[in-house]
Amino acid sequence: MGIFKKLFGDSDSKPKDIIEVTEETFEEEVRCSEIPVIVDFWSSTCSPCKVMSGLLREVAPQYRGKLKFAKLNIDRDSEVARLYQIRSVPTIVAFKNGRPQDVHVGVLPLNQLNEWIDSKV
Numbered sequence: 001m002g003i004f005k006k007l008f009g010d011s012d013s014k015p016k017d018i019i020e021v022t023e024e025t026f027e028e029e030v031r032c033s034e035i036p037v038i039v040d041f042w043s044s045t046c047s048p049c050k051v052m053s054g055l056l057r058e059v060a061p062q063y064r065g066k067l068k069f070a071k072l073n074i075d076r077d078s079e080v081a082r083l084y085q086i087r088s089v090p091t092i093v094a095f096k097n098g099r100p101q102d103v104h105v106g107v108l109p110l111n112q113l114n115e116w117i118d119s120k121v
Helices: 003-008 026-031 047-063 078-083 110-118
Strands: 018-020 037-042 068-073 091-096 099-105
Touching: 018 047, 026 037, 026 068, 037 047, 047 068, 047 110
Parallel strands: 018 068, 037 068
Antiparallel strands: 037 091, 091 099
């Protein structure tokens, strides 16, 4: 797979390792999750968000069963973004026991992203 397809992905395909959450599903999928959840807050007009999304698609499979990965579009579901004071995208938030534990704003290089995620397991 080419590096650009890996990073930017195929816009028509939905990765099975990352679920799309909405205001309606956030409570059940994130806050009530029995395992930690990494939520990617993103916008369709944000190029760095596409890079972060590709990086998360790359690393998500290695955390199956340990972590859940979710995406929330802040343009469509702005109330959740407001609740967690998301002011810039991409922002990733680690949730544990239904509560935010750590936040990172901006794109991380792959090795630093892995380190950040590893510290949440």
